[in-house]
Amino acid sequence: MIASVSGTVGRIGLDHLVVEVGGVGMLVHTTPATAAAQRHGADARLSTSLVVREDSLTLYGFADEQERVVFDLVQTVSGVGPRLALAMLAVLSPEDLRRAIATEHIATLTKVPGIGKKGAERLVLELRDKIGAPSGAATTTPAPADAAAGWRAPVTEALLGLGWNAKQAESALDTVQAGLGPDPDVAVALKSALRELGR
Incomplete structure (x- = not known):
């Protein structure tokens, strides 16, 4: 079992990272918010869970x-x-x-x-008898990603990957865009869109 991964972030995708560990690039699947909180070339430490299948070994990474x-x-x-x-x-x-x-x-x-x-x-x-009671009321906000031109495309792609269709994704982004400003962080925009879609 690989319980955690520490190393330099070599690549950042919408829902995955490549973390360089001892000269080996490890592909780690994450949530879009966790991926967006990382920086290329920076050090990262992720708690991980290794899922073993007959034909694959897949590593999932988490902020905590x-x-x-x-x-x-x-x-x-x-x-x-x-x-x-x-x-x-x-x-x-x-x-x-x-x-x-x-x-x-x-x-x-x-x-x-x-x-x-x-x-x-x-x-x-x-x-309900296994998961335990919640300890706090607040949801932590992930660290924002660097703002980039064309923020709608990566956010839309992330929403599609999570199971919403293109019409739902575009509608949510249209709704939240006014409150985000002209060039919002991708992670912040994604969180706002998820909140809108969850209503």
């Missing part, structure tokens, strides 16, 4: 240990794989996820693309 714990835990539920678990953490913080499950708030859970009412009910049923 709480995200990793929740990622592993939600996969104990029938029908939840690593991609859906990562989508949950892209939309909800660990605290928000704990709160939704502990309070049986189905509407919050169904904000995640790929989780319908039955899936949300199954999460509550199987995890």
Whole structure:
């Protein structure tokens, strides 16, 4: 089990990083917010979870240990794989996820693309006694990415990757754009769009 990765960020994608560790570039799948918080050439340390399949070894990385714990835990539920678990953490913080499950708030859970009412009910049923009570009320805001021209394209691509269609993504961006300014950070824009889509 690879519990963490520390090294220099060699490449940043919308939902992944390449971290250089001892001369080896390790591909680490992350949430868009975690990827956007990194800087090329900077040092990074991520808690990780290695998912072993018959034909692949896939490494998932997280900003902190709480995200990793929740990622592993939600996969104990029938029908939840690593991609859906990562989508949950892209939309909800660990605290928000704990709160939704502990309070049986189905509407919050169904904000995640790929989780319908039955899936949300199954999460509550199987995890409410395991996931623990939320410790705080606030959701932490990820460090913003460098502002870049054409911010809408990467944010739209990230939303499509999380399961929304192009029309939903564009509509959400149109709604939040006025409050973001002319050249917003990608991570901030993505967070605002996710909040709008979750309504």
